[in-house]
Amino acid sequence: MRLKLLSPGEMTAEQKQTHDEAIAGKRGSAPAPMMAWLNSPAMARHATRLGEELRFNTIFPAKLSEIAILVTARHFTAHYEWWAHKRLALKGGMDPKIIEAIRDRRTPAFDDPKGKTIYDVAKSLHEGHGLSKTLYDEAVAVLTERGLVEVIGLCGYYTLVSLTLNTFEFGLPEGEVSEL
Known part of the structure; x- marks a missing residue:
């Protein structure tokens, strides 16, 4: 630290x-x-x-909002953030296979179109610095405008969190080992 x-x-x-x-x-x-x-x-x-x-307070349950958070944590290889939000994602009911795929930088298989769209939006925001017209239209149709704004907010806020944790080298709790 x-x-x-x-x-x-x-x-x-x-x-x-x-x-x-x-x-x-x-x-x-x-x-x-x-x-x-x-x-x-x-x-x-x-x-x-x-x-x-x-x-x-977003319109999404934890198993969906945590997708954007985990994509962000993985994008920045934020060890503490990943550790904390993997637990919250599992507690919220996220399929462990989705978490493993994000960890391994593979595209997860989603049963829920909202989950897939949140993943696609988060990846595009971090890697492409925005959304194509096609992805924007899909996000509005699947997530609503409010939902899209909230996914952008999740990615932006957790970018701040990840950069803070990485810059100041926050360690994991005693006995925990990073998966990233």
Whole structure:
């Protein structure tokens, strides 16, 4: 870890307020990247709120939203992010074969057209920096405009998360080994 993470007793009043707000939210804990973001308390507050919105309040159940998150984590080889969200994807009911395919950089087989479209959109955003007209039209038809906006939000937010975790070299919990 390149950064000393502050304990609540070492935080300024503004940092502590942001930390406590995160703990009181739906997560029930401070997300790992927020501990780095606390060096910019206002950014930490806004980013953490956005993360909570995208994690818990999109139109997608976890087994679908986690597709965009895992594609993002894999794109950036974000070890901590992958570790955390693989568990959440499994808990949300995602087929382990989909997770394995994303890990191995293979295109998964999807039974659900929404899952396939989310995967295609996330891959295109990261690798192609946008969507072709055909994929855009498919995404709007399958996911709705709101759904497409939320997938873009998931990919963007978890890019910030992945870059933060990678830059500050967040390690995995004791005893865990990276799959990436």
